[in-house]
Amino acid sequence: MRAFNVAFDAFDATPNPASLAERLADLAVDALIDEADLSPKPALVDRRSSGAHTDLHLGLMHASALSLWPAFKQMADAAIATSDINPALRETIGRLGREGEAAMMRTTNGVNTHRGAIWALGLLVTAAALNPDDLSPEGLSRRAGQLALIEDRHQAADQSHSQSHGQTVAQKYGAMGAREQAQAGFPAVTQTGLPQLVRSRAAGHGEQNARLDALLAIMTTLSDTCVLYRAGEEGLHAMQHGAQRVLDAGGSATLSGRRALNQLDQQLLSLNASPGGAADLLAACLFIDRLEPALGDATRNV
Ligand SMILES: CC(C)(COP(=O)(O)OP(=O)(O)OC[C@H]1O[C@@H](n2cnc3c(N)ncnc32)[C@H](O[C@H]2O[C@H](COP(=O)(O)OP(=O)(O)OP(=O)(O)O)[C@@H](O)[C@H]2O)[C@@H]1O)[C@@H](O)C(=O)NCCC(=O)NCCS
Numbered sequence: 001m002r003a004f005n006v007a008f009d010a011f012d013a014t015p016n017p018a019s020l021a022e023r024l025a026d027l028a029v030d031a032l033i034d035e036a037d038l039s040p041k042p043a044l045v046d047r048r049s050s051g052a053h054t055d056l057h058l059g060l061m062h063a064s065a066l067s068l069w070p071a072f073k074q075m076a077d078a079a080i081a082t083s084d085i086n087p088a089l090r091e092t093i094g095r096l097g098r099e100g101e102a103a104m105m106r107t108t109n110g111v112n113t114h115r116g117a118i119w120a121l122g123l124l125v126t127a128a129a130l131n132p133d134d135l136s137p138e139g140l141s142r143r144a145g146q147l148a149l150i151e152d153r154h155q156a157a158d159q160s161h162s163q164s165h166g167q168t169v170a171q172k173y174g175a176m177g178a179r180e181q182a183q184a185g186f187p188a189v190t191q192t193g194l195p196q197l198v199r200s201r202a203a204g205h206g207e208q209n210a211r212l213d214a215l216l217a218i219m220t221t222l223s224d225t226c227v228l229y230r231a232g233e234e235g236l237h238a239m240q241h242g243a244q245r246v247l248d249a250g251g252s253a254t255l256s257g258r259r260a261l262n263q264l265d266q267q268l269l270s271l272n273a274s275p276g277g278a279a280d281l282l283a284a285c286l287f288i289d290r291l292e293p294a295l296g297d298a299t300r301n302v
């Protein structure tokens with residue numbers, strides 16, 4: 001009988017429950033994959049096409065998202081170990097973010113698929129792991145913003161990026177980019193994208209249309225440095241006003257909204273303007289939106 005028990009224990013197939021860090025990494029990767037799959041997105045990679053991009057496609061976006069899982073998990077582990085917002089944690093996640101970028105570049109053969117998303121989701125994963133008892137959008141974005149405001153001494157020393165597109169555009173137009181969006185606590189997510197997601201769901205527009213409406217809402221005000229770099233102020237104006245026209249027409253669930261969305265798609269394609277920053281922030285919305293239902297009480301004190 002004892003021998004049987006030993007053998008039984010040895011073959012116990014009960015899986016170890018996923019850790020909080022693993023679950024946060026799962027949710028971040030899921031949000032990136034769902035953003036990529038959402039269709040039809042204006043001038044972005046989706047199930048239909050590569051949008052305004054010649055070097056991207058849906059499979060690459062998926063592979064890139066999956067390559068980021070270890071970086072997100074390690075960021076969450078670092079936050080759980082520290083439980084405090086301080087320069088050491090900021091520098092640890094800065095290093096992990098740069099390692100994530102390197103993993104992404106290896107996977108995509110040098111194409112920048114998700115640099116902005118690593119930044120936004122990396123900060124939000126860290127913020128969630130810092131205090132899983134408060135997964136509210138306000139609490140998360142406040143903690144993420146506090147982290148983004150801390151200087152990372154090693155970033156300046158990192159020679160791998162000469163001048164980023166965001167820096168070029170900041171010099172040329174004085175535009176606020178991904179860094180400032182995070183430092184302000186992701187207002188495009190908490191004040192624009194998430195409320196629109198909730199409104200469109202409540203109006204019965206269906207989940208895919210609600211997500212499209214959230215993306216469009218973000219596009220109405222964001223100074224997307226990806227668009228500015230590729231298409232200047234004309235491109236940014238076309239993105240912001242075109243997105244507003246879709247929402248004013250009733251959103252992507254309505255026939256007139258769909259017509260306006262199609263026009264926006266055509267106009268952005270003709271300008272080579274890809275709202276990659278807005279896409280990253282939609283992924284941030286989807287991540288925050290799922291945290292409480294997915295983690296709930298189960299992960300308290302993990
Ligand atoms: C602080 C960093 C975000 C660096 O900021 P910076 O502005 O210097 O860097 P960029 O390389 O320009 O990246 C910013 C990316 O963020 C997205 N974005 C753009 N505007 C906004 C905005 N207003 N708010 C939020 N997010 C925004 C956008 O990412 C998407 O576009 C990418 C493609 O862009 P691009 O490279 O310009 O590509 P193409 O035009 O397609 O190139 P070509 O085809 O022409 O060659 C795509 O990746 C999307 O994700 C911007 O690109 C931060 O990255 C940083 O400091 N990192 C260091 C590590 C760290 O500290 N991490 C902390 C923890 S995670």
Ligand SMILES: Nc1ncnc2[nH]cnc12
Nearest residue numbers: 036044045113276279280
């Ligand atoms: N779906 C998408 N298409 C192009 N660039 C992106 N950056 C993040 N998501 C993207």
